[in-house]
Amino acid sequence: MSFERLAERLILHVLTDRDWSRGRDMLTVARAALAGGATVIQLRDKYANTRDLVTEGLALRALTKEYGALLIVNDRIDVALAIDADGAHVGQEDMPVGSARQLLGHERILGVSVGSLDEARLAVEGGADYLGVGPIYATRAKADAGAPIGLALLRELAPLYTPPLIAIGGITAANTHEVRQAGAAGIAVITAIVNAEDITAATQDIFKQLY
Numbered sequence: 001m002s003f004e005r006l007a008e009r010l011i012l013h014v015l016t017d018r019d020w021s022r023g024r025d026m027l028t029v030a031r032a033a034l035a036g037g038a039t040v041i042q043l044r045d046k047y048a049n050t051r052d053l054v055t056e057g058l059a060l061r062a063l064t065k066e067y068g069a070l071l072i073v074n075d076r077i078d079v080a081l082a083i084d085a086d087g088a089h090v091g092q093e094d095m096p097v098g099s100a101r102q103l104l105g106h107e108r109i110l111g112v113s114v115g116s117l118d119e120a121r122l123a124v125e126g127g128a129d130y131l132g133v134g135p136i137y138a139t140r141a142k143a144d145a146g147a148p149i150g151l152a153l154l155r156e157l158a159p160l161y162t163p164p165l166i167a168i169g170g171i172t173a174a175n176t177h178e179v180r181q182a183g184a185a186g187i188a189v190i191t192a193i194v195n196a197e198d199i200t201a202a203t204q205d206i207f208k209q210l211y
């Protein structure tokens with residue numbers, strides 16, 4: 001897939017998160033987000049054991065196929081392979097990018113979190129298909145995310161590298177436009193979508209700001 005086509009398909013990631021879903025189950029949340037325009041569901045479950053993660057993943061695999069959306073697994077390359085996900089996402093404390101790429105192969109998408117120029121360079125050299133850049137703004141959904149980095153890194157990276165930049169951290173309908181203007185090909189969202197009372201409407205509101 002070309003980077004341009006990939007960028008289109010990666011425009012709106014919704015990350016699952018039990019803590020912020022108001023007690024609604026993951027499939028209900030994901031279905032509502034897909035109905036509102038999510039193009040990627042990232043399975044992100046910090047509590048489930050491996051067996052449950054695979055079960056959740058298989059259900060999300062069927063659902064994302066129904067909507068023609070991508071499924072990315074957070075942290076776990078083995079689970080991504082087991083459920084035939086479209087790809088996996090690793091951060092700076094997860095599997096190193098080179099090893100992740102080796103295990104995942106070249107047919108699946110590999111996303112890597114970066115918060116600095118150096119991390120971005122290493123991620124690109126290691127074969128990342130997209131970069132998760134953040135936290136752009138303050139976030140409630142990741143306690144160890146560190147201080148917000150603002151828009152400067154997006155502006156620096158956009159002219160340097162071809163893999164799409166996906167902005168994450170505190171993204172809402174109100175700041176989506178400025179994030180895109182700064183160079184983000186797409187955005188990744190937790191609370192502004194999964195914590196919304198009407199998930200589909202919240203996703204639609206954000207989706208509209210992307211174009």
Ligand SMILES: Cc1ncc(COP(=O)(O)OP(=O)(O)O)c(N)n1
Nearest residue numbers: 074089090091092113132166168188
């Ligand atoms: C698209 C995207 N970008 C960044 C992250 C964060 O990954 P990581 O730093 O490994 O943190 P956790 O999500 O694992 O808590 C992401 N998941 N997705």
Ligand SMILES: Cc1ncsc1CCOP(=O)(O)O
Nearest residue numbers: 135139141169170189190191
């Ligand atoms: C997983 C992650 N990585 C950096 S910030 C963040 C949390 C994003 O959640 P929210 O969209 O609610 O700020």
Ligand SMILES: [Mg+2]
Nearest residue numbers: 075090091094
């Ligand atoms: Mg991680």
